[in-house]
Amino acid sequence: MDFLNHTIVSWTIFLPLLGIVALLLVRGEKQERMTALIFTTATFLLSLHLPFHFNSAEGGFQFLQRIPWIPAFDIHYTVGADGLSLWLAVLTTFLSVLGVLVSWKSIKKNVKAFFILLLLLECGMLGVFFSLDLFLFYLFWEVTLVPMAFLIGIWGHERRLYAAIKFFLYTMAGSVLMLGCILWLYNLSGTFDYMTIRQQMASGLYHLSPGTEMWLFLGFFIAFAIKVPLFPFHTWLPDAHTEAPTAGSVLLAGVLLKMGPYGMLRFDLGLFPHAARAAAGWIVVLGLIGIIYGALVAFVQPNMKKLVAYSSVSHMGFIMVGVFTFSLIGTQGAIYQMLNHGVSTGGLFILVGMLYERRHTFDLSEYGGIAKVMPIYAGFFIWIVMSSVGLPLLNGFVGEFMIMLGTFTATVAHAHVYGMVAAVGVIVGAMYLLHWTRHTIWGELANATNKVLHDLDRREIFVLTTIALLTLFMGVASPYFLNKTSATTAQVVQPFQPNPAVQSAGLVVRQGAGQ
Amino acid sequence: MNLVPTEFYLRILPEIVLSVFALLIMVIAGPARHGSRARVNGWLAFIGCLVALAAVMVQAAHPGDAFSSMFRVDDFTIFLHVVLIAATAVIVLLAMDYLPQQGLERGEFYALLLFATVGMGFMVGSVELIMIFIGLEISSIATYVLCGYRRHNSHSTEASLKYFLLGSFATAFFLYGIALLYGASGTTNLYQMASQGLHISPDGISHAGLVLAAAGLMFIGLGFKVSAAPFQMWTPDVYEGAPALVTGFMSAGPKAAAFAVALRVFYVALQDSSATWFWMIWAAAILSMCLGNLGALRQTNIKRMLAYSSIAQAGYVLVAFAALGAQGASAVLFYLAAYVAMNIGAFAVISHWAHREERYVELKDYAGLGFRFPWLGFCLSVFLFSLIGVPLTGGFFGKLYVFQAALHAHLIGLTVIALLNSALAAYYYLRVMVYLYMRPQEQPIECAPFTAPLWLAVASCLGVTFWLGIFPTQALDFAVKSAQQLLH
Numbered sequence A: 001m002d003f004l005n006h007t008i009v010s011w012t013i014f015l016p017l018l019g020i021v022a023l024l025l026v027r028g029e030k031q032e033r034m035t036a037l038i039f040t041t042a043t044f045l046l047s048l049h050l051p052f053h054f055n056s057a058e059g060g061f062q063f064l065q066r067i068p069w070i071p072a073f074d075i076h077y078t079v080g081a082d083g084l085s086l087w088l089a090v091l092t093t094f095l096s097v098l099g100v101l102v103s104w105k106s107i108k109k110n111v112k113a114f115f116i117l118l119l120l121l122e123c124g125m126l127g128v129f130f131s132l133d134l135f136l137f138y139l140f141w142e143v144t145l146v147p148m149a150f151l152i153g154i155w156g157h158e159r160r161l162y163a164a165i166k167f168f169l170y171t172m173a174g175s176v177l178m179l180g181c182i183l184w185l186y187n188l189s190g191t192f193d194y195m196t197i198r199q200q201m202a203s204g205l206y207h208l209s210p211g212t213e214m215w216l217f218l219g220f221f222i223a224f225a226i227k228v229p230l231f232p233f234h235t236w237l238p239d240a241h242t243e244a245p246t247a248g249s250v251l252l253a254g255v256l257l258k259m260g261p262y263g264m265l266r267f268d269l270g271l272f273p274h275a276a277r278a279a280a281g282w283i284v285v286l287g288l289i290g291i292i293y294g295a296l297v298a299f300v301q302p303n304m305k306k307l308v309a310y311s312s313v314s315h316m317g318f319i320m321v322g323v324f325t326f327s328l329i330g331t332q333g334a335i336y337q338m339l340n341h342g343v344s345t346g347g348l349f350i351l352v353g354m355l356y357e358r359r360h361t362f363d364l365s366e367y368g369g370i371a372k373v374m375p376i377y378a379g380f381f382i383w384i385v386m387s388s389v390g391l392p393l394l395n396g397f398v399g400e401f402m403i404m405l406g407t408f409t410a411t412v413a414h415a416h417v418y419g420m421v422a423a424v425g426v427i428v429g430a431m432y433l434l435h436w437t438r439h440t441i442w443g444e445l446a447n448a449t450n451k452v453l454h455d456l457d458r459r460e461i462f463v464l465t466t467i468a469l470l471t472l473f474m475g476v477a478s479p480y481f482l483n484k485t486s487a488t489t490a491q492v493v494q495p496f497q498p499n500p501a502v503q504s505a506g507l508v509v510r511q512g513a514g515q
Numbered sequence B: 001m002n003l004v005p006t007e008f009y010l011r012i013l014p015e016i017v018l019s020v021f022a023l024l025i026m027v028i029a030g031p032a033r034h035g036s037r038a039r040v041n042g043w044l045a046f047i048g049c050l051v052a053l054a055a056v057m058v059q060a061a062h063p064g065d066a067f068s069s070m071f072r073v074d075d076f077t078i079f080l081h082v083v084l085i086a087a088t089a090v091i092v093l094l095a096m097d098y099l100p101q102q103g104l105e106r107g108e109f110y111a112l113l114l115f116a117t118v119g120m121g122f123m124v125g126s127v128e129l130i131m132i133f134i135g136l137e138i139s140s141i142a143t144y145v146l147c148g149y150r151r152h153n154s155h156s157t158e159a160s161l162k163y164f165l166l167g168s169f170a171t172a173f174f175l176y177g178i179a180l181l182y183g184a185s186g187t188t189n190l191y192q193m194a195s196q197g198l199h200i201s202p203d204g205i206s207h208a209g210l211v212l213a214a215a216g217l218m219f220i221g222l223g224f225k226v227s228a229a230p231f232q233m234w235t236p237d238v239y240e241g242a243p244a245l246v247t248g249f250m251s252a253g254p255k256a257a258a259f260a261v262a263l264r265v266f267y268v269a270l271q272d273s274s275a276t277w278f279w280m281i282w283a284a285a286i287l288s289m290c291l292g293n294l295g296a297l298r299q300t301n302i303k304r305m306l307a308y309s310s311i312a313q314a315g316y317v318l319v320a321f322a323a324l325g326a327q328g329a330s331a332v333l334f335y336l337a338a339y340v341a342m343n344i345g346a347f348a349v350i351s352h353w354a355h356r357e358e359r360y361v362e363l364k365d366y367a368g369l370g371f372r373f374p375w376l377g378f379c380l381s382v383f384l385f386s387l388i389g390v391p392l393t394g395g396f397f398g399k400l401y402v403f404q405a406a407l408h409a410h411l412i413g414l415t416v417i418a419l420l421n422s423a424l425a426a427y428y429y430l431r432v433m434v435y436l437y438m439r440p441q442e443q444p445i446e447c448a449p450f451t452a453p454l455w456l457a458v459a460s461c462l463g464v465t466f467w468l469g470i471f472p473t474q475a476l477d478f479a480v481k482s483a484q485q486l487l488h
Helices: A002-025 A029-052 A083-102 A111-130 A134-155 A160-189 A194-202 A210-227 A236-243 A246-254 A256-271 A273-299 A304-324 A328-359 A375-389 A395-409 A415-440 A448-452 A458-476 A478-496 A500-514 B006-011 B013-029 B035-061 B075-102 B107-125 B129-147 B154-185 B190-196 B208-225 B235-241 B244-269 B271-297 B302-322 B325-353 B374-388 B394-408 B412-438 B452-470 B473-487
Strands: A062-070 A075-081 B064-066 B071-073
Touching (some): A002 A083, A029 A083, A029 A111, A075 A083, A075 A111, A075 A134, A083 A111, A083 A328, A083 A478, A111 A134, A111 A246, A111 A256, A134 A160, A134 A256, A134 B412, A160 A210, A160 A236, A160 B394, A194 A256, A210 A256, A236 A304, A246 A304, A256 A304, A256 A328, A256 A478, A304 A395, A328 A375, A328 A395, A328 A458, A375 A395, A395 A415, A458 A478, B006 B013, B013 B035, B013 B075, B013 B107, B035 B075, B035 B107, B071 B075, B071 B107, B075 B107, B075 B452, B075 B473, B107 B129, B107 B244, B129 B244, B154 B190, B154 B208, B154 B235, B208 B244, B235 B244, B235 B302, B244 B271, B244 B302, B244 B325, B244 B473, B302 B325, B302 B394, B325 B374, B325 B394, B325 B452, B325 B473, B374 B394, B374 B412, B374 B452
Antiparallel strands (some): B064 B071
């Protein structure tokens, strides 16, 4: 067991790569699908080892593994997990299994290549969350970029080439600036090791001027803001989502977007607290604009997939507000909302994808009265939409509530205004999602072609059941998840607390809300 | 009369070996003209390269000066010899696939390749300006001829003539620079210039202006060879017209050799006046990156696109060059090694895919290639990803090193421009992959059978690209050591 604890992270990251090797060896589409399913499932089960053996009391990194790699640059292969990365990694492995399942029938050409890229993407995403060496982090960050662009570009819909190139260039532009900042930090510290740099930054060893710190902060921040995407860096997202195949959208919304807030919490807040505090006002305002703007645009979308894509912009805005108001409970809420959004929006994309497989259109006006022909589908649809709206007992409620609570109680200026705007965002969010439900599920079954639609098959029911149950579980058993993240979160927000008393008060509030 | 010590010959053993093999090929190229017998030439050239690589080991065992301190064997020389001769070996292998396909199988090609390599060997090993010039000429003349090797094709002839005329012009600039430098210092030996200091000549008069003029003129000559802006005008036409394989060779070997000469001249002989010529390099770096990348965006011919790309790549090397010091030099060396591997690799696939008379060199001819020939598509993609600078490839680590060196030298503006350029460049490399994988093929293009030499060549480029990207330690240490020896 000890050996497993020391290497579990590496096994989780690289098991998908073994899956690629296996995929190269097998022949036949059926076998290829099975292989992909087996390896993603195995990775998921393996990743469950992490929460079960995770010490919730400890905020630092666990399951650490450190191997020298390129001594000339003091680059190590350093991986580990803390409360921040723990659940995101499990979310990744979970959604990857669903990604394989939803692609079971919809991917017909180049099946082998599709699953190879999917597994490579999984490896990259896990690597991003587990890397504790800036070089390694950047490496995995770029590794996620390539397969995603190919998934969109090869298996996407009509305008896939445009979307794939736009996605690639946007992300690349952000990440090269991040690379510049990483190299800057390397020149200061002589290492790429995250923990060393964080400790040296905190001790003020480098004597950075506020201006320099702000530039470094921004270099990282823009790369992450593009990923989130924070308004006004969001324009790639609707295109990428609309054109991507279902599995691509699920992983894009579910995991890739999370790399943004994760990176901000880990690097921007972790390394440059002063600059983060200085810039927070602007960022929160942009996040709030994103909430309202995304919701309004989603409301008028005639294209279902674009609707869900803009809903992501809106939801991710909440997370940004939670992160950059620096309250313990708000940050906990943001982390939880990252998981919720992954599950719920992943579910929404799967739902949209299932309709597309039957009708080959995302056009909202083509649908209506679906509940009459696909009752099981309609049930899942309403359930998952409700989780996204934030219905109490389901997961979305917990996250949004904590973020708003955190915003109202935050010590930053104008916290109340932020909280009120965010609350309006919740209402607008309910508006477009219910509007969408009404036009798709309820109403007259006017379109004749919709009368022959067959309801879900067993595979689809299985996929949606796991998501529905998970939203319920996360809605009622949130302390199970949040207890594991709280120690790390406390560490993250600690530099932002004016005095220790407020910090412990925040802890009390969190425990009160969690139980 | 003193006998020339044996060690002197050992120190130029790779050049001797290559010359002998080149002459041998010239002799047997007559009888072995057609059909399977023509293959002998290629294998002979390949063996020649392998023997020359072995000779580099001998050379490495005898460090020191040779022939009145005209030639110096140090780690810098060894590093570049390995890179250049290995590059030629790969090109020879590719030629065995390419020439029969084009119906151009003749021994002279290999002989010229080896002679060009001899010239480059002298360029990188010489520490004396006249010898460097002679090396430059040997390699240039061979390359001019190689450019026009498809002599029935007007583009090829045009490329040859253009390269020859402009090339000679540039070389004249270089020679003029040599003359001025000799005037300022009274010597042609680079290390002697460094040790006596150029600013104060023996007669006590300051020659700062003369030295600056010399630096400018020599940079024009070398800038032409490495296709750095604003001396890059010839590159797209020549790269497009020359046989694809020769383009691959030109974009790698002579470019690396010219950069090596630039390192010796500027970092060693002109190191005292670095403050004055630094801005020249700085401006050329920015111009090369921007003009190269912007030019490449609109190309539909893949050879032309890679021509612009090679201008941009020269720009990245110049960024490292501008960083000065041992770190700048080792970043230049490492990047060159990575660049040679990935660029030759890319041209290997391109020249194989070109078919007879180079019919298929437009981007649209690559539509659907990736799924029909997965391995070929995979290899080309890896080389392109390396050119973009995606992690795990040599191109990425090279870029990382270049940017790190530049930041270390506090060239923040230059680094930011370079970073943005490398993001911009992703577009046109990615466009090739869009054709490879994401567009349906318009006409079924049959691929010529893959031959063993082709696979061997592509696999070694692929191996080196990954090796430099994943386990760069050895190459890195070697580059650092070479750079330190260069400066001391």
